Amino acid sequence: MESWREMVAFPLTGRSRKPRTRGLTMVLDKGLGLGETKDLLDIAGDHVDLLKLGFGTSALYGDGILQEKINLVRRYGIDIYPGGTFMEVAIAQGRLLPFLRTARQLGFTAVEVSDGTLFLDAEVRREAIILALENGFKVLTEVGKKHGHPNCLDLARQAKLDIKAGASWVIVEGREFGRDVTVYDGNGRVREELLALFLECVEDQNLIIWEAPLKDQQEELIVRFGPDVNLGNIAPQELLSLEALRVGLRGDTLRRCYQRMV
């Protein structure tokens, strides 16, 4: 009797398994409870690489919950980090080092350096990346403001600088809803010319994580870059749907790769 998982050959081939350096899935966690987190990771933990505790929500948990949650998530081989907004505030308030030390003590394994909301001087940004690396963190940086379409060349230049400073990955901002931000238009569709501009400047696409909260964005990026594209801001309840898209077990990517399959 064959196992269910090997029942069919996955139509889209080339999907990596954990631990992996490409094809990362980053989840946006807006406040999953402890039981819910364990439940989710038991069923779908193989398909999560990074978990972000969105915005400043990690400062608002009930007593003792944050420590337990960090411990729990790490047991599944998943990197966990506080949202970029929280770190932006810490930097603006001149408290970066205490922030990094407490984060380390709690067991966070990564941090995100962003300027989505507040302004960050280029040199301060570079120093924040280096300081975080020195304190033992993986460092994600984010390019793109939360509001409006900046020049994509500027984003790409920033991405290059961040990588040069040592960033592990660069996230392209997509926000929670994926509309009217960086390479997405008001309907959440990829703006081809902006994407092309951005890609021209970036050498190693495996270092880019695309925030892609909408299903059509995930589909578009998988069809374009393959199953091992790095995707972020995935809603927890969409994890298995996304993985089905990646391996061709969902109509949308299955249809578009059908010629290759049979």
Added chain:
Amino acid sequence: MESWREMVAFPLTGRSRKPRTRGLTMVLDKGLGLGETKDLLDIAGDHVDLLKLGFGTSALYGDGILQEKINLVRRYGIDIYPGGTFMEVAIAQGRLLPFLRTARQLGFTAVEVSDGTLFLDAEVRREAIILALENGFKVLTEVGKKHGHPNCLDLARQAKLDIKAGASWVIVEGREFGRDVTVYDGNGRVREELLALFLECVEDQNLIIWEAPLKDQQEELIVRFGPDVNLGNIAPQELLSLEALRVGLRGDTLRRCYQRMV
């Protein structure tokens, strides 16, 4: 002291109780964890008849979870089946019989025969229905492509053929988002002329399950066909809201049946 449930007479009358042959509710499960599933069924299991493990997600669960989940769901008197896409891939890869045998071994009680994404020859479709019945499954078939509006007469003719071949129910495709598919327009509203065409050809409406993920669609179909219309692709967190719509304990159907109530 009266019980809370009997506190009021439900404004919409005629809702059946489980086990029932009409008024079925089919849930689209995109990856509920074990704890979440038990939690949901304890509070709302009386209002679920069929649970679909969407797309190919059931092939992507963590070790041992699928078996436990099937056992759990069956204890609540609910039919459980893998999404149509998974079976489409199995057929396309010439593995229908091993698929059915493994599904049976695991305890799935139903399967879905569809051609939402790939093309299925009419004779292959008929044989798949018969083979699934012979292997002890209830058989749901699905009519309607995942993309675009096919001729509704063709859908109705296919439904008739499926029922003749022995299908337990025929599902009218509505996808996860209910827009721009079969009888729904781009805003998810029912297209009257298409629905009328379809209904003209179908003799027993109790054999039809309407995928209706949007609240307005559920409301529209309940007002049109009564509380015991078969509805599918219901999100787990909407189960009790839907049941409230069915019995007239939610504003939308309550308002429209008010004349009849008082």
Added chain:
Amino acid sequence: MESWREMVAFPLTGRSRKPRTRGLTMVLDKGLGLGETKDLLDIAGDHVDLLKLGFGTSALYGDGILQEKINLVRRYGIDIYPGGTFMEVAIAQGRLLPFLRTARQLGFTAVEVSDGTLFLDAEVRREAIILALENGFKVLTEVGKKHGHPNCLDLARQAKLDIKAGASWVIVEGREFGRDVTVYDGNGRVREELLALFLECVEDQNLIIWEAPLKDQQEELIVRFGPDVNLGNIAPQELLSLEALRVGLRGDTLRRCYQRMV
């Protein structure tokens, strides 16, 4: 080592702590299971003041669940009440007193008097408020029909009458989706002129709870009225995101209060 919660000074100041009389958050619960409820309240219970069991869903729970859920929620210092629609039906069926007695017996601590769907005579409404108070409940009343834009002056006049009759708070209807209702337009945006009209007539804004299911509505009202505005119909999974908005730990309010912060 500083605690995580005190890592940064919250950018928006003036947020009250529980138990509080302003800055209330009311959650719309459409059928959370027992485990999910406990999980949610452990992580986010500090940020919930009122929990509404939406529509008539509380009449549809599995055996014994309602009693356990009421007991559970009260242990977190949270008021719990059945949706207004259920009480509308009870009144329409001439069963208000048995409704109140059974609700009291079960442990509900509040009720909602509304006429969102059915018509309620002004005198019957006043008597319902008084009867509920006499039976030991906190009383929320709701103004605004579920469909269409009534005259905002009428809403404000009704709010005044309700407060005069003893209502603890008056809710401004926003429905589950926040669009095309009371002060919100079809896109869910606040209609300035309607809001202004309403505010002119209401003396104590702390007695108003704004149903604001959409993030942009929450942001708009927090920026306008401050972190301690009363907000309702919050989805359970948005509780911590909302609290982050209230204290300035999310981009949207952080950006708009940045001048004040640094």
